[in-house]
Amino acid sequence: MEFAYFLVWHGSRDRRSQAASHHLAYLVTQALGLAPSLVGVAPLELSAYPLHEALVQFAQQLQGTGVQTIRILPLFLLPGVHVREDIPAEVAQARQQLGTSPQLELLDYLGKQPQMVELLTQEFEHTPQNGHSQRILLSHGSRREGANTAIATLAQQLNATPAYWSVPPHLSSQIEHFVTNGQTDIAIQPYFLFTGGLTDAIAQEVAELRVKFADATLNLGEPLGATPQLAQLITEKLHE
Template sequence: MMPACLLVSHGSRDPRPGVAMQQLARLVIEQVQSVGSEIVVDTACLELNPEPLHQQIIKFVRNSAACDKIRLKVVPLFLLPGVHVMDDIPTEVALARQALSQEILIELQPYLGSHSGLELLLAKQFATTTATARILIAHGSRRPGSQTPVETIGKNLGAVNAYWSVPPSLEVKVKELINLGNKQIAILPYFLFAGGITDAIAQVTEKLQLQFPDVDLQLAEPLGASAELADLVWDLIQE
């Protein structure tokens, strides 16, 4: 069967994540070619796309020159096992399977946040700062248990956890660390790419810096498209 992979992100009105997704797809192809293999890689969005995900999957398969021999792996580029990963994407994949030929194998791979190698990438991001206190801020989810993986990562990296969409907030955690006497605090956004939310996190950080001028708040960059991240995606494709 002809191998193919569809990298699924949330989707955004901000163009930057889409550009980064295309860059990551190219890096994955380069990684595959470096080991002497070939694969077709494309991207799709769960939300904020004119077509629902299952229609994007169907179109991708039917536009393939070898659609009757294709083996498609769908990789969710999500960091937390929230509703999108556990419910929405499996539902969309099931709809695509129903609409396509039985000869076409569609496999739903583990989500990106389940890869243990992410912790090493985050450690490298923290290493770019000089702060002794650390905050790892993720999007968050109201699905029970979805925060557990990032809480574990935070603990392993010596960081406290904050969330954008659910408590505790970045502001609360910054103030807690300041009250404990910390004068240098690193803030790492647990997000794949720069976008609207990371911009908002930067704005909150700037306001907190003005509020606490004697404290050095060091905001790191999100993960970003890199060869290291492409390696992790390739690992998930091969599972």
């Protein structure tokens, strides 16, 4: 076996997110048709040990298997600081410890996959809406210059308006803009991997916005989740 695979997600204290990350790794393993030992998963943050140590441990467990390269996929949805700085730094540290065997190949982040448009189109279709509904793609957002451009482009492909949790324009201002212009049927798709504390906070905000804009219909979708569809998209990325 020439390749093994390692999935990197953000990390969370929420057990739902932790369980979802492991279930997604299981689904990817099944889709690849590999032994579980050849597919690893670890968080970038909020772990007992840093990512580079998790990578080194995974590589050491592969000794004698014939694996020559570990392909590392960041399960991130926009090119922020974690993708462009933090993960490459951790991979570089792991390389220093491992040398050239096995090789560590860092792939581009998951959200860059062109198939993400199709997946999000399906997610929007699962959210109640009519032919006149306005769509909002709600991303975490990033303060890194240029990072949110990828989200704006993706939203445009989905015939949606971008909104961000951490930076403007926020969800509340985008909804207010629509309602002010008489567009009161709005579908909101959270562009997040897993259910957790942040998606709970989003649901709470939407509940408050429903009270504030009582004449509007705000339909909130679900995060992408550990689904066979997402696992298939990841598998296609790993095979590029």
